[in-house]
Amino acid sequence: MNRFNKLAIDHPADLRFGIAPKPLTTRQGLKLGGGIVYPELNFTLPPMFVDESTMPEVREQYRGIIQGALARAAELEAPGLVVEFETLPPMTEHPAWGIELTRILLDGMAEAHARHGLKSVLRITPNDTREMERPPRMRSGPLFEAMLATFDGCAAAGAELLSIESVGGKEIHDEALMMGDLRGVLFGLCVMGVRDMRFLWTELQRIADKHGVHCAGDTACGFGNTAMVLAGQQMIPRVFAAVVRAISAVRTLVGYECGCVGPGKDCGYENPILKAITGFPMAMEGRTAACAHSSPLGNIAAAACDTWSNESVQNIKLLGGMAPTVYVEQLIYDCRVMNQALADGRDAALQYRKWLVASDAALDPQAYVLTPESAVAIARVIVNAPNHYAAGRAAGLTAVKLLRDAHRDGQVKILKRELPWLERMQKTLESLPAGENQFIDEMMGVVDTSKFVAADYEL
Amino acid sequence: MNRFNKLAIDHPADLRFGIAPKPLTTRQGLKLGGGIVYPELNFTLPPMFVDESTMPEVREQYRGIIQGALARAAELEAPGLVVEFETLPPMTEHPAWGIELTRILLDGMAEAHARHGLKSVLRITPNDTREMERPPRMRSGPLFEAMLATFDGCAAAGAELLSIESVGGKEIHDEALMMGDLRGVLFGLCVMGVRDMRFLWTELQRIADKHGVHCAGDTACGFGNTAMVLAGQQMIPRVFAAVVRAISAVRTLVGYECGCVGPGKDCGYENPILKAITGFPMAMEGRTAACAHSSPLGNIAAAACDTWSNESVQNIKLLGGMAPTVYVEQLIYDCRVMNQALADGRDAALQYRKWLVASDAALDPQAYVLTPESAVAIARVIVNAPNHYAAGRAAGLTAVKLLRDAHRDGQVKILKRELPWLERMQKTLESLPAGENQFIDEMMGVVDTSKFVAADYEL
Amino acid sequence: MDDHQPLYEAILIGDGKAARAATEQALAAGMDPLKLVQDHMMRAMAEVGRRFECHDYFVPELLLAARAMKSALEPIRPLLKNQSIGPSGCVLIGTVTGDLHDIGKNLVIAMLEGAGFEVVDLGVNVPPGQFVQKIKEKNPHIVAMSALLTTTMPAMKTTIDALKQAGVRNQVKIIVGGAPITQKYADEIGADGYTETASGAVALARKVMA
């Protein structure tokens, strides 16, 4: 466990795309965060079952995806490519399937390297299948064992980057989101989430060490992105989702405390905060992930990215080809512009970053809390806090303050009906007890403890 | 007929996105080419028949497309939107269908305007169904009549921009492409194509005048883009496709000579040349049209665009929503960056344009002939030529020269196996007779005259 | 009696304690319990629904109001034993086999409950057999299924097939939703309705029951 107590990137101008203070070099020599933004391709199956009987077709699908996409990437002379294999639950429950499909992808990547010189690296993202049982067993049981076996087998096969969208804390956080309950959010993210992350990533680091691969990073997807989607559907206030995003960084940070070295997982929109704290490269997704979900962060998400991802697209036919092939083309062109700007030096890159940031930041509080200035400010209070609970509270308060100030100065549009929420959130956060233990005591009396196994959270 | 004999944009630095010397203001007040780049959304049906029995479902499809896409555009606060309705052949053959669907789209647009203040304008692009008969009857017959009736009815319904991907000359050009025969290319584009364009756009201008709408522009899609696709499949040399692109501008120009005022049709990658000549705004498509086809022009295509299009996407479900909704989101984010750069003034916009251009130009001769410098150079020899035949020849020779020089200077990558083609093309073009009549005489003895109705081309 | 009645207000702002207190006060003052429900509680919930529709209220306000309404009903229920203040209908809901995505389903539950439906939540990853069994047990008007993965959506068809096989298909209306689902897919598998968003679920439930 390595607590970060100062910022790797202290000045907002240094928080920019393509450049990370601690770049990561892959076996084939891609240097992520080393001055070039790489496309990161994601994909999933078209509507179909995954079981023993469909596995031949499943194999064909992945073979087709990787061949088609890499051929296009080679044609367009991509400088390199990160491929993310986010498995589907049956592939994590049956490690043999996940591992076999990993091999198929790696074979395709090796072939493209041999034939076209295309360098690539595989990120493997098994599912957090622990939540298939309710309440989830977080630290033992067959689901947990199978999940670890999938990681182990995929790393052995050659997947160099390990990621997961872990769910620890979601048991309480889901309802907290729906109730607009920031105390529940903090409990889910910074108490339960932090504890599970610490446990899980310690396990994963063991696997990574065994095979000489890297723990890349986690994402507060089921937390921050769920909030974003709910806000997009006008179910909860955008300012609430923005504050959840800031707090979620504390949970995601734990992965890096346990040994992750990036690139942080694409759907972690909190990643700019983590890049400022850790200095590791980050994957991000934005406009070119609209295939997977809408967001108010289409351009600003690119401001500090080191790889640029499409999040997920089904392997279905568009007029221009299979969707993963279409999306790799779009990502490559996006990256070309960023890399041209990088090639023109620091000021040029900052010029482009300015447009990416300015084009979104004023329109939505969720974008505003991710400007380089906001991200560094939130990062700073996180590293200055004595523990994760305090860090979450400080991150939330900072986000609220940033939004209030920005709204006062006319720098961000906040809908009138959301304004009372800013005040309400500030009050809630200010009224929290100073100590984590007291907070836990209070919360354990309030939350539905039948939804989780307290012992799995050391509670 | 208004021959352009000088350039509207004389200097490459003035050929840039969002700004056209002669902007076009729509009824709702969108000023295309007036300092803002607007998204232009295109879409088509998923796999299904279009006939009397399926029309209820077809209506539902278009209703769903326009509602979904405009809701997303309003959510993302698009500054305005061009919607292109490129009909499917049965909708041009049965004008009542095309007109009814036009009304459905216009209703959706009016509703979004009323509810969200979203300004939009409809471009209608009926099919050139004249080619349903072989040889095509270009100037009369029921197919021709139905096509004009579709234009007329759609314009009456409120479609403000008229476009078509006309096919005159394709009868000969298709085979010329496959044979790598530049003489046939010139005959198809600059003799047959020019004559048909002159006839057709005179007819369309009559319709536009009648309803107070605008002839927008044509595209050499079936010529230049067919060449690009063949080059992409390594069927013909890229340098050949690049030269075809340059020559194709002469054909597309005729629309503007007959009254078109832009925005030129999205898939006319020759549009930067036409913007330099005419000063009218241009639609372009690039990376965000990968859903419709791959291209080596993903970023450079944006360098001089006034609207930014996705070309075409089926109305099928992606994880993030129906594909047209997903693509309007991507276009909006693309435009946001361009508009941020524009807001920062001329130098900033030129900085961004530089990256868009530089990121593609060196990698493919088809991109290289479309740099602002190349486009203006080709435009210049076109306006200086005494007639369209001479203009086509000059455009071709200029493109060859630009590529030879650039290759010599290491500014563009040309594959070794393509180099002999540069020489071959230059010889062919240089050996052409000076006068159009002599060229026509020679060609009429060579081409397969059973494939077209000579009288329809005044031949 | 007018809109500014404390009970109405308490439900509107989601204050359960105040709502219950106001109810007890009104009962003590001899108010007709049924009238209390109809004139104040129902009207408050209708206003909450309206505000949500207009996006003046978010889900949290909606849920708090529903909870306040529940509190207020407690002292009334025993007095209304034989009168119908029952739910608009009963909905059985779950995500299909293999699918773990809670929150869309939970939102739909919140919407439905807010609109007065009784909801039986089967949770996530629900096998077809369990749907069948619970239909037999609970006799719901509607079965609602969701799937968020392209690889779990086929389980909707499997589930409907199981309902047919068990002979219970025609006892219920089936509604479906989730990111990869379309109206077309809903039609293909023989569902009775589809909604793109959680907030559309109430209107849909009412429509299929009409």
Add this chain to the structure above:
Amino acid sequence: MDDHQPLYEAILIGDGKAARAATEQALAAGMDPLKLVQDHMMRAMAEVGRRFECHDYFVPELLLAARAMKSALEPIRPLLKNQSIGPSGCVLIGTVTGDLHDIGKNLVIAMLEGAGFEVVDLGVNVPPGQFVQKIKEKNPHIVAMSALLTTTMPAMKTTIDALKQAGVRNQVKIIVGGAPITQKYADEIGADGYTETASGAVALARKVMA
């Protein structure tokens, strides 16, 4: 006799006049016509095919070579009346009803002819009945269909259904292609093969005939 023979060279560079002249010269010199075809012409075309596969040749070179080969064959055909220098197989090809997209189809024709197939081109916008009629007339080994629009691809199924109805489906292999088509769709409609690119057509045609 070696590779540098003028006939071989003339075909390789697509010079029809030279190829014919070289053939006439060789015949006059008493060369066995069959040997001429097999040792030189076929070998030249194989080399052309190889160069195309490796992307050293483009379609124009391929087509010119095929034309040169045709010219060279003219003086030989009468001498070989009873010997088989016939095509590898006969392919009936067209775009389906409603579809006007020539060039993909024409490319496939060029590829197939280049590989020695006899091709009957029905053109564009071909109604199912015309496919049926021509199958009866020409007795082809393969029927090839293309569609470039999402709204014309369903006509592939209609056409195959018409072939079945007419009882000719099993006389032929059916191959399909075009932008919106997938292997899955080809399987669904019961086609025998699908290729994503025109250049894949030859291998596919050979495969389905094997």
